[in-house]
Amino acid sequence: MIDLIAFDADDTLWHNERFFKLTKESFAGLLADYAQADHLEERLLAAEKRNLSRYGFGVKGFTLSMIETAIEVSGADLPASVVKQILDAGRDMLDHPVELLPGVGETIDRLSKTHRLVIVTKGDLFHQERKIAASGIADYFAGVEIVSDKSPETYRSVFARHGAGPGGGLMIGNSLKSDVIPAIEAGGWGVYVPHELTWVIERAEAPREHPRYREIPAVSALPALIEGLTGA
Amino acid sequence: MIDLIAFDADDTLWHNERFFKLTKESFAGLLADYAQADHLEERLLAAEKRNLSRYGFGVKGFTLSMIETAIEVSGADLPASVVKQILDAGRDMLDHPVELLPGVGETIDRLSKTHRLVIVTKGDLFHQERKIAASGIADYFAGVEIVSDKSPETYRSVFARHGAGPGGGLMIGNSLKSDVIPAIEAGGWGVYVPHELTWVIERAEAPREHPRYREIPAVSALPALIEGLTGA
Numbered sequence: 338m339i340d341l342i343a344f345d346a347d348d349t350l351w352h353n354e355r356f357f358k359l360t361k362e363s364f365a366g367l368l369a370d371y372a373q374a375d376h377l378e379e380r381l382l383a384a385e386k387r388n389l390s391r392y393g394f395g396v397k398g399f400t401l402s403m404i405e406t407a408i409e410v411s412g413a414d415l416p417a418s419v420v421k422q423i424l425d426a427g428r429d430m431l432d433h434p435v436e437l438l439p440g441v442g443e444t445i446d447r448l449s450k451t452h453r454l455v456i457v458t459k460g461d462l463f464h465q466e467r468k469i470a471a472s473g474i475a476d477y478f479a480g481v482e483i484v485s486d487k488s489p490e491t492y493r494s495v496f497a498r499h500g501a502g503p504g505g506g507l508m509i510g511n512s513l514k515s516d517v518i519p520a521i522e523a524g525g526w527g528v529y530v531p532h533e534l535t536w537v538i539e540r541a542e543a544p545r546e547h548p549r550y551r552e553i554p555a556v557s558a559l560p561a562l563i564e565g566l567t568g569a
Numbered sequence: 570m571i572d573l574i575a576f577d578a579d580d581t582l583w584h585n586e587r588f589f590k591l592t593k594e595s596f597a598g599l600l601a602d603y604a605q606a607d608h609l610e611e612r613l614l615a616a617e618k619r620n621l622s623r624y625g626f627g628v629k630g631f632t633l634s635m636i637e638t639a640i641e642v643s644g645a646d647l648p649a650s651v652v653k654q655i656l657d658a659g660r661d662m663l664d665h666p667v668e669l670l671p672g673v674g675e676t677i678d679r680l681s682k683t684h685r686l687v688i689v690t691k692g693d694l695f696h697q698e699r700k701i702a703a704s705g706i707a708d709y710f711a712g713v714e715i716v717s718d719k720s721p722e723t724y725r726s727v728f729a730r731h732g733a734g735p736g737g738g739l740m741i742g743n744s745l746k747s748d749v750i751p752a753i754e755a756g757g758w759g760v761y762v763p764h765e766l767t768w769v770i771e772r773a774e775a776p777r778e779h780p781r782y783r784e785i786p787a788v789s790a791l792p793a794l795i796e797g798l799t800g801a
Contacts, residue, residue, distance in 0.1 A: 391663045393695030397629040404636065405656055408649050415649035417640050424637055431623045462694040463625025463717045485695045 338567045339526065341500025342448060342559070343492070344478075345510025346458035346465065349556065350445075351472060352436045354534035357399070360426050364403055367419050371411035381406045382537065389538075393485050395461030400427030431464055435471045440557030445477045447560055455480040455499050457508065459487055459515070487515040492523035509559060512539035521549050526566070530556055570799045571758065573732025574680060574791070575724070576710075577742025578690035578697065581788065582677075583704060584668045586766035589631065592658050596635055599651050603643035613638045614769065621770075625717050627693030632659030663696055667703045672789030677709045679792055687712040687731050689740065691719055691747070719747040724755035741791060744771035753781050758798070762788055 347353035361381070365374040372380070384402040392398025403423050407415055448454060456478050458465050465483045469475050480499050484491050496506035503524030510516025510530065517527035518541060529543060529552045544550045553562055579585035593613070597606040604612070616634040624630025635655045640647055680686060688710050690697050697715045701707050712731050716723050728738035735756030742748025742762065749759035750773060761775060761784045776782045785794055 391660060392629060393693070397624060397633060397693075401629060401632060401656060401659070404652060408653050408656075411649065413649050415652070417643065417645050417647035417652075420636060420647070420649075420652055421640050424633060424640075427633070428623060461625070461629075462715065466717050483694065485698050 338505065339452065339507050339563055340505040341453045341455065341496060341507065342563075343455050343457045343495055343499075343506065343508040343520070343525075344445075344556075345508070345512065345516045346456050346468065347460065348511045348532040348535065349438070349509060349516070349530060350441050350456075350474070351438060351468070354532065354536060356430050356433050357536070358534055360399075360403075360430055363426055364407075364423065367422055368407055368410060371407075371414070377406065377410060380409055384409070386538065393461075394459050396427055396430045396464055397461055399430075400424065403427070431467075435468050435473075437472065437474070438556060440555055442474060444557050444559060445474050448563075449477040452563075453499060454478050455482065455495065457482045457484065457487065457491070457495055457516075459484050487512075487519055489519045489522040492520045492525055496523060496525050507563070509556065511535055512541075513543055514539050514541040517550065518544060521547055525549065526551065528553060528559065528562065530554070570737065571684065571739050571795050572737040573685045573687065573728060573739065574795075575687050575689045575727055575731075575738065575740040575752070576677075576788075577740070577744065577748045578688050578700065579692065580743045580764040580767065581670070581741060581748070581762060582673050582688070582706070583670060583700070586764065586768060588662050588665050589768070590766055592631075592635075592662055595658055596639075596655065599654055600639055600642060603639075603646070609638065609642060612641055616641070618770065625693075626691050628659055628662045628696055629693055631662075632656065635659070663699075667700050667705075669704065669706070670788065672787055674706060676789050676791060677706050680795075681709040684795075685731060686710050687714065687727065689714045689716065689719065689723070689727055689748075691716050719744075719751055721751045721754040724752045724757055728755060728757050739795070741785075741788065743767055744773075745775055746771050746773035749782065750776060753779055757781065758783065760785060760791065760794065762786070762790075 344350055365377055368377055384406045388402050454477055462483050469481055482495055496503040500506050506525035508516055508520030508525055509528040511532035513529055517529045521527040526549045576582055597609055600609055616638045620634050686709055694715050701713055714727055728735040732738050738757035740748055740752030741760040743764035745761055749761045753759040758781045783794055
């Protein structure tokens with residue numbers, strides 16, 4: 338029934354948002370003289386949303402938005418040393434090691450024996466490629482699609498190119514908005530695996546009534562879910 | 570003989586480096602109190618090279634490298650207003666309209682009737698997609714590959730996926746290092762179309778003795794070149 342399994346990467350296969358969270362905490366510390374943490378976070382999110390249509394997703398755009406926000410809240414007073422520390426924080430994010438989420442390694446190994454696996458991720462092309470290479474599981478995937486946006490069209494194309502079409506395609510990820518809903522709209526299955534830290538921009542209502550929607554607590558529950566679908 | 574023509578995009582199909590040049594001039598003006606123009610340019614190039622393995626190619630990384638260089642040359646004295654102007658300059662680069670190089674529109678239209686055309690470009694995924702969409706010639710291309718690096722393996726894969734193999738593949742671009750030499754190494758033809766402004770990192774020695782190397786003054790000379798190769 339399912340021939341192709343497409344995985345989101347950040348916060349589905351490996352940790353990502355925790356590095357954003359840590360960096361935002363350092364950022365609040367750096368700007369503590371100029372803005373309260375909750376106001377700063379609000380301004381930063383506004384800058385990220387404002388810049389999304391130019392910068393797209395990823396750490397480089399996030400770093401630029403942090404600098405923009407720092408200037409916005411501190412005005413002419415912002416010391417160059419703070420800007421330098423923001424640049425350093427962005428570089429640290431790009432250098433962080435890739436840590437798989439619990440159970441991911443074994444699950445991918447197991448599913449790769451029975452299904453065609455691909456990665457569909459958005460963000461900085463260069464950074465995503467580096468993370469995939471450093472993940473230790475790159476060889477299990479028959480394809481990697483790094484895209485600027487995840488629309489139903491994206492999934493139609495992925496399901497057609499790598500599998501037998503949308504009916505046999507399944508996408509799993511921690512973003513209802515980008516991973517689950519558009520994959521279902523494309524005619525495939527959408528499996529939601531919630532992550533405690535999901536960027537507010539990625540949140541959406543779960544399509545709980547849809548026959549091709551499922552939710553599981555972790556990637557390690559996917560083999561049993563797929564067996565259940567096939568047995569049905 | 571040739572079934573697939575792969576085009577570099579920036580400074581092959583449309584203007585690009587001129588926007589970097591203009592921005593570097595503004596940058597030198599902004600930092601005139603702190604560094605002489607030639608010294609500043611040297612420091613900026615050093616930062617770009619140093620950051621290439623983290624940022625990859627593109628305007629966002631370039632903007633971050635400008636900010637880093639500004640802090641490097643001015644130390645604690647750098648006013649926040651200058652950082653803001655650098656951010657603005659980076660955003661302007663992302664917003665600039667796409668201007669085709671002379672003769673490109675007609676040439677692409679003509680070649681699309683006889684050959685399969687694709688684009689192979691590197692840089693920010695998001696920005697490159699926006700430029701291709703804004704170019705007015707996107708529909709002539711059967712495929713667009715936005716890659717983080719252009720190696721012989723990149724071209725082997727492009728020639729295999731979109732054409733009948735390397736023997737029938739031709740890559741044209743303004744970078745000997747990224748467009749021409751690796752395409753020849755992959756078994757295809759490499760056509761060099763020099764541009765007066767080519768980033769120093771992209772320069773290399775032309776393989777003038779190689780039987781599958783050609784140089785033409787402009788993209789508009791490509792149909793005649795291909796006719797000559799086919800007639801040979």
